[in-house]
Amino acid sequence: MATVDGADERYSSLQRIGEAVGFYGAIAVLVAVSFFPVVWILLTSLKQPATIAQFPVEYVPDPVTLENYRTAFEQAPFARYLFNSFVVAGSTAIIDVVLGAMAGYALSRLEFRGKLPILLFILVSAMLPYIGRLIPLFQLFRSSGLLNSYLGLILPYAAFQLPFAVWIFQAYFKELPDSLEEAALMDGLSHLGILFRIILPVSAPAMATTAIIVFVYAWNEFLFALTFMTQDEMRTITVGIALYQGQYTFPWGTISAATFVSIVPLVLFILFFQRKIVRGLTAGIGK
Amino acid sequence: MPSALDRSADDPDGPSGARSDGFASGVRTRFERYRNLQFTDPEIAAMLLAPVVAYLVAVSYYPIAATIWTSLHDNALGLRGPPEFVGLENYRSLLSNGSFWNSLKVSLIYTGVSVPIELALGMGIALLVNRRFKGKFVAQAAILFPWALPTIINARIWQWLYHGEYGVFNDMLLRVGLIESPYAFLAHPTSAMAAMLVVTIWKTSSFMALILLAGLQSIPEHLYEAAEMDGTSRWQRFTDITLPLLKPTILVALIFRTLPAFQAFGLPYGLTGGGPGESTTTLVLFDHRITFSQLAFGEGSAAATVITLIALAISMVYVSTLYEPEVR
Known part of the structure; x- marks a missing residue:
């Protein structure tokens, strides 16, 4: 069986097995506690309405039904909500990658006065409460017709996550060797040429990290989405799920199905981009 | 050493497919040299930074200023004629509103209880996974998952888990004999608050762990090896090496968690609706309600200003503590 790497050979094999069991027991608890709520939502979404409102609880759905998924996508506009969330979160991520790379490049690789005040000006905006x-x-958006528009959410979201994007890019650009620009300058490239032809092509990791985390933020946001999207067809998935009401009883089956579908993209994100997410969330820590 | 000469000599014999490309880029390089070389570092920096700064002024700083302005006016929306300057009148009515003080208390309890527990649990998780082992991928996915889950959707999920009639928690507690009949967790003030705390601790402890783990990994291994040779216990090594070296990371983790906890909105909105009564109505939920349901924009802006000031004060306290080790 698996043992903990680096376990000393002086240990008796019994001790080693005991330690491994304790360690993997703790990991198992961590995994179970983290995923339990979503597993329960999946099980609920596969049950028939009659067995959902049942006590004692039936743990395994029998028979398994996809009825709730059909309701969520045919009778309720959850597909539309998901589409809205994709548009808003995707656009927000693109804007922050572009603006973050621009500011990050200037702050990390150009010489000019007032660099620190500008960096502080950008970062302090991250500490301002959203409600303020x-x-x-x-x-402003009501008078300019931006309520119930994608732009009405994209503009604030991109601004709120911009400090994070700038931080990621300037930290990444700082690590790049100076020789990169020296060679390019000698070749007669201008600064903008260096940015677009030399720096940007090698900054794919910073772009991915920024895009992923900004996307997750915009996908998850609720306060502004609830306040700005008052028309049903413009709601994002978070608002759609929060405000969904059944006609007679509270539709836990439909809600569970919609919830599970909205979580799938996040789980895939985590599985594919694990390392990038961790690097982004912990950028600049422990240095 | 690369030079323009080398490059032009390379081009004709370059790798297949690079030929037309090399020619085009050569022309473009010459063109850009004429067009762009006159720019200095500060000029380029201004070009790159101006849109970013202007954007943040418009969407982050201006609204804060406008909130303060609105908080000092009556009829700020101009719905009933021109706005009227009323001084601190909105603040007076806010401070005499019992619901405001209640929500301040709720937010302080929510923040004060959840953040320290998250720190302790996060530290435990970080110490647990700070080693190489088979299945680390799964463990890390389990750590990231609660972070990635939208707060409001998470609130809905837990509302179902806590359900007073058909909830799985009631079923489990009944089966192990801890309760005798289903309990409506969200219908009693104290248990509703406790239920809300459990949800936020579940969701953010692992985020804490992620931050702390990054700090743990920057502590040099040889410090532990030396201490181990001196015959110190594991606990001694934790208090003598890990904690002091982790102090800056702990402060970052605290600031990352305290500010959002103090601004909690989605969780009470989706889990309890702020109830029963106002027992789980946080500051931002209270503010949102008086502003957008009661349309008291002046008082709502006064509350938003107070929240902003408290949040900035919290940041300042943390940052001043955080900056100390770097100055020395």
Whole structure:
């Protein structure tokens, strides 16, 4: 069986097995506690309405039905909500990658005065509470017709995550060797040429990290989405699920199905981009 | 050493497919040299930074200023004629509103209880997974998953787990004999608050662990080896080496968690609706309600200003503590 790497040979094999069992027991608890709520949602979504409202609880759905998924996508507009979330989160990620790379490049690889004040100006905006920006933006967007538009969410989301994007890019660009630009300068490339032809092609990891984390933030946001999207067909998935009401009883089966579908992209994200997410969330820590 | 000469000599014999490309880029390089060489570092920096700074002024800083302005006016929306300057009138009515003080208390309890527990649990998880082992991929996915789950959807999920009639928690507790009949967790003030705390601790402890893990990995291994040779215990090594060296990371983790916890909105909105009564109504939920349901924009802006000031004060306390080790 698997043993913990680096376990010393002086240990008796019994001790080693005991330690491995304890360690993997703890990991198993961690995994079970983390995934239990979603496993339960999946099981609920596969049950028939009659067995959902049943006590004692039936743990394994029998018979298994996809009825709830059909309801979620035919009778309720959850497909539309998912589409809205994709548009908003995707656009937000693109804007922050572009603006973050621009500012990050200037702050890490150009010489000019006032660098620190500008960096602070950008980073401090991340500490301002969202509610302090909500009310005026609501008034502004209402008078300019941006409520119930994708742009009405993309603009604030991209601004709120911009400090993070700038931070990631300037930290990444700082690590690149100076020789990169020296050679390019000698070849007669301008600064902008260096940015577009030399720096950007090698900054794919920073772009991916920024895009993924900004996407997850925009996908998950609720306060602004709830306040700005008052028309049903413009709601994002978070607002759609939060405000979904059944006609007679609270539709836990439909909600569970919609919830599970909305979680699948996140799980795939995590599985594919694990390392990039961890690097992004912990950028600059422990250095 | 690369030079323009080398490059032009290379081009004709370059790898297949690179030929037309090399020619085009050669022309473009010459063109850009004429067009762009006159720019200096500060000029380029200004070009790159101006849109970013202007954007943040418009969407982050201006709204904060406008919130403060609105908080000092009556009829700020101009619905009933021109706005009228009323000084601190909105603040006076806010401070005499019992619901405001209640929500401040709820938010302080919510933050004060959840963040330290998250720190302790996060430290435990970080120490547990800070080694090489088979299946680390799965463990890390389990750590990232609660972070990635939208707060409001998570609230809905737990509302179902806590359900007073058909909830799985009630079923489990009944089966092991801890309760005798189903309990409506979300219908009593104390248990509703406790239920809400459990959810946020579940969701964010692993995020704490991720931050702390990054700090743990930067502590040099040889420090532990030396201490181990001196015959110190594991606990001694934790308190003598790990904790002091981890202090900056702990402060970062605290600031990352305290600010969002103090601004909690989605969780009470989706889990309890702020109830029963107002027992789980946090500051932001209270503010959102008086602003967008009661349309008290002046008082709502006053509350938003107070929240902003408290959040900035929290950041300042943390940052001043955090900066100390770097100055020395």
